[in-house]
Amino acid sequence: MGELETERLIIRNHIPSDGDDLFEYLSLPEVYRFEPGNPLSREDTEKLLSRRCGGDDFLAVVLKDGGKMVGHLSFHLTPPEEFLTWELGYIFNPRYHNRGYCTEASSALIEYAFGRLGAHRIVAYCDPENIPSWKVLEKTGMIREGHFPRRAFFRRDGRGNPLWHDCYAYGILEGTKK
Numbered sequence: 001m002g003e004l005e006t007e008r009l010i011i012r013n014h015i016p017s018d019g020d021d022l023f024e025y026l027s028l029p030e031v032y033r034f035e036p037g038n039p040l041s042r043e044d045t046e047k048l049l050s051r052r053c054g055g056d057d058f059l060a061v062v063l064k065d066g067g068k069m070v071g072h073l074s075f076h077l078t079p080p081e082e083f084l085t086w087e088l089g090y091i092f093n094p095r096y097h098n099r100g101y102c103t104e105a106s107s108a109l110i111e112y113a114f115g116r117l118g119a120h121r122i123v124a125y126c127d128p129e130n131i132p133s134w135k136v137l138e139k140t141g142m143i144r145e146g147h148f149p150r151r152a153f154f155r156r157d158g159r160g161n162p163l164w165h166d167c168y169a170y171g172i173l174e175g176t177k178k
């Protein structure tokens with residue numbers, strides 16, 4: 001993918017020198033509260049980065065002012081491919097939360113997907129307790145299409161039982177973005 005530019009941000013493919021910035025937030029327990037996975041070591045961050053550098057599924061979000069990578073977007077074409085439906089996700093560095101960066105980057109990617117990729121529909125899922133996440137989706141114009149009780153789990157309790165959580169489903173169709 002080429003670079004996308006917004007007022008304050010550049011959205012681009014990952015590059016090998018993103019390691020320090022990626023590790024700065026993927027090593028923090030708090031970013032996994034509503035995400036699968038555990039804090040990464042520096043070594044595991046490098047392995048993850050080398051996989052991401054080869055493709056378009058994960059995109060770095062970089063401040064124009066200073067070049068710091070402050071987060072990333074995930075963006076996958078979901079099967080069946082002919083439905084032209086992409087799924088959006090994101091994790092941002094907590095030091096840079098609540099400045100509108102995720103909304104700005106996600107809006108630009110949605111616009112790019114409808115305008116350049118020929119997307120028919122874009123979807124995203126989040127835990128209702130993850131208020132910042134669904135706020136972002138609503139600010140981009142996505143519509144809450146469903147609330148699924150106890151739909152998913154990322155962790156188990158000490159006895160091995162799934163810790164189920166609810167899930168909001170959001171979507172936006174081509175031609176409806178305001």
Ligand SMILES: CC(C)(COP(=O)(O)OP(=O)(O)OC[C@H]1O[C@@H](n2cnc3c(N)ncnc32)[C@H](O)[C@@H]1OP(=O)(O)O)[C@@H](O)C(=O)NCCC(=O)NCCS
Binds near residue numbers: 093
């Ligand atoms: C979700 C996440 C990416 C949002 O990033 P961000 O750059 O802070 O998002 P934005 O600044 O664009 O928007 C966040 C919005 O949530 C609001 N918000 C944050 N905490 C809130 C709370 N406790 N109650 C109500 N609103 C809240 C902010 O005020 C902001 O809305 P506003 O612009 O109307 O004021 C970030 O919180 C994150 O990385 N979380 C950890 C990973 C994660 O949970 N990813 C999503 C999994 S579904």
